[in-house]
Amino acid sequence: MLRYTLMRLGIFAGCFVVVWGAVYSGVFPRGFGDSNFLWILLLALVLSAPISWVVLRKERDRASVQIVERVDRVKANLEANRSQEDVVDDASRAQGRPS
Structure with missing residues (x-):
């Protein structure tokens, strides 16, 4: 970029x-x-x-691919964090503790 x-x-x-x-x-x-x-x-x-x-058409296309890859990586990290929070929340609810 x-x-x-x-x-x-x-x-x-x-x-x-x-x-x-x-x-x-x-x-x-x-x-x-x-x-x-x-x-x-x-x-x-x-x-x-x-x-x-x-x-700069080719360079712009390369830059947009890099941006899309970065956004996808951030989305995957956010989803992984959400799933980790869900696992902890589900475990605490199974043990009967309030979250």
């Missing part, structure tokens, strides 16, 4: 540099007044999103 995040940030940083150069060279229009940095940031975000979607 960290690898995917770093790759996505790298694509965004690359787009930011390209957009910054394009704005200051006049290819893209400048922002109004002091909003130029925000304009460059938003353009880079808009450009990097579809690039990341296409380029």
Whole structure:
């Protein structure tokens, strides 16, 4: 997951540099007044999103598999803990003690 995040940030940083150069060279229009940095940031975000979607497809699939495995492991651990509690509760009820 960290690898995917770093790759996505790298694509965004690359787009930011390209957009910054394009704005200051006049290819893209400048922002109004002091909003130029925000304009460059938003353009880079808009450009990097579809690039990341296409380029990082395999890495995103790997990350989602890791997340699913982690969630399944946590669910199995929770179920094991519940069953242990049920065994102790059933044993104490069989002996006539309140839980």
